Amino acid sequence: MKEKSEECIVVTYQRFLMIGCFLTGFVSYVAGQENCTSPVIGKIGSPLKVPCVFEAYYQITWYNGRIEESTYPLIYERDNNTKGEGYDSGRYDILPDGSLLIKSLSVADEGIFTVKYYRTSDFSSVVTSVSVEVFVPPVPNFPVVNYSILPHVPLQVDPSVKLCCSVRGIYPRINLTMITINGSSLLSLRESNHSYNIHPDGKFDIVYTNQYQVQDAIPNHEYTITLQCKSADEIYEKFLEPTTVELLLPFAQATPVPVVDGCYSQQNHCVLQAKRTGDITCTVEQLDQNHHLRYELQDNNRSEKFVFNEQHPASNSVVASYVVQDETLGSVKLSCMLYNGNVQVSTAVVTLHFSEKRTSSLDGSDVTLKFQIETLRRLAVTSVILLSILIVVVLIWACLVLLMLTRNQKSKKQDTDYGKSWNSSDSGNSGSISGERSGSEASEKHQLSGYPSAV
Numbered sequence: 001m002k003e004k005s006e007e008c009i010v011v012t013y014q015r016f017l018m019i020g021c022f023l024t025g026f027v028s029y030v031a032g033q034e035n036c037t038s039p040v041i042g043k044i045g046s047p048l049k050v051p052c053v054f055e056a057y058y059q060i061t062w063y064n065g066r067i068e069e070s071t072y073p074l075i076y077e078r079d080n081n082t083k084g085e086g087y088d089s090g091r092y093d094i095l096p097d098g099s100l101l102i103k104s105l106s107v108a109d110e111g112i113f114t115v116k117y118y119r120t121s122d123f124s125s126v127v128t129s130v131s132v133e134v135f136v137p138p139v140p141n142f143p144v145v146n147y148s149i150l151p152h153v154p155l156q157v158d159p160s161v162k163l164c165c166s167v168r169g170i171y172p173r174i175n176l177t178m179i180t181i182n183g184s185s186l187l188s189l190r191e192s193n194h195s196y197n198i199h200p201d202g203k204f205d206i207v208y209t210n211q212y213q214v215q216d217a218i219p220n221h222e223y224t225i226t227l228q229c230k231s232a233d234e235i236y237e238k239f240l241e242p243t244t245v246e247l248l249l250p251f252a253q254a255t256p257v258p259v260v261d262g263c264y265s266q267q268n269h270c271v272l273q274a275k276r277t278g279d280i281t282c283t284v285e286q287l288d289q290n291h292h293l294r295y296e297l298q299d300n301n302r303s304e305k306f307v308f309n310e311q312h313p314a315s316n317s318v319v320a321s322y323v324v325q326d327e328t329l330g331s332v333k334l335s336c337m338l339y340n341g342n343v344q345v346s347t348a349v350v351t352l353h354f355s356e357k358r359t360s361s362l363d364g365s366d367v368t369l370k371f372q373i374e375t376l377r378r379l380a381v382t383s384v385i386l387l388s389i390l391i392v393v394v395l396i397w398a399c400l401v402l403l404m405l406t407r408n409q410k411s412k413k414q415d416t417d418y419g420k421s422w423n424s425s426d427s428g429n430s431g432s433i434s435g436e437r438s439g440s441e442a443s444e445k446h447q448l449s450g451y452p453s454a455v
Helices: 002-035 085-089 360-449
Strands: 040-043 048-050 059-064 075-078 081-083 092-094 100-102 111-118 125-135 152-156 163-170 176-182 187-198 204-214 221-231 243-252 270-274 277-283 291-297 306-313 317-324 331-340 343-354
Touching: 040 048, 048 125, 059 092, 075 085, 075 092, 081 085, 085 092, 163 176, 163 221, 176 187, 176 204, 204 243, 277 291, 277 343, 291 306, 291 317
Parallel strands: 040 125, 152 243, 270 343
Antiparallel strands: 048 100, 059 075, 059 111, 075 081, 092 100, 111 125, 163 204, 176 221, 187 204, 221 243, 277 317, 291 331, 306 317, 331 343
């Protein structure tokens, strides 16, 4: 009896020990999985952080592969001292949080990396594995659509030509997809197909083709449908740039545009001069029984000033009688709309400009009077301008004449003063000359009489 109880105690102890070991291992595995991120994808030739974040630790050891497959650790750190073949090669390092740093990712790094985490020196450890994947981008680093090596491709719609989206020299093999950014109601994608070609170095050429169909668009509109060719796998989207495709739908006029009183309005509305009472006609060519025309006033605030008396629909036209009830109303904007059942398919817009209020007996004289008044106004303005010019010319002429008279008076005064001074000097000179002449005559007389002169 005593031996059986001892055996039961031993068995119970072993079971508890096994359960404890299992729970310890399970907790260690879960803790390791929570601390690490897997898989990790990196671009070839670029640095890659294999994230395994641990709090304070005694030792961190990284293996290239699983522990049972690795004889020696790749790199390890204890007491802030880093050692190992990977560290000595210069390609690997351990970051302060315990993560592994691959300084330059290569194809040889693809696979499993295992980390062993020692919290304390008693060598109780947590082991976890991380998957590392290498991405080799294609050249160019975006899908090529219909052989256009541009990231933005405009294409004319041609359903007979498939959309071809391809990448060359990429690793690993990925799937491509074509999505519609806008205009999804006008385009349906179908009959997609993937084809692959593998290179000797393990890289891939991937071709994705797609047949599309354009739905019926609203007539008289021009549309652009935007699509994107990109990676179908979200984890590779950050490495592969998408290519944008713009499908240009040609301007299709399947439904005619109404014509109002002979004025064709497609891009801009028509402007017509109209009387204050009259008829206006809207016509459409080849109108079937499913279509009908109708006038509508665009400005509802003027519905009391402009009134449709009645509308007379015909086989391919509608005639509306109207009357302007407000003398101050100068214009109004109308729409002649073509309906297919209850759906509006095209519209012609027309603006009616009304002349001033006139009586029927004075229509012609009123126009003549306005013309005469305008002519007189223009003549009056012209006369005022000419008169102003004439006054300016007369003033300039008067100033010139006054200036000339002033200058002549000054010149005459100077001549008078000069003449007076000249006369006084002539009289003095003539007296001296006459004295000399009388003296010489007396001398001559004495000589003739035999008497010496008394000179």
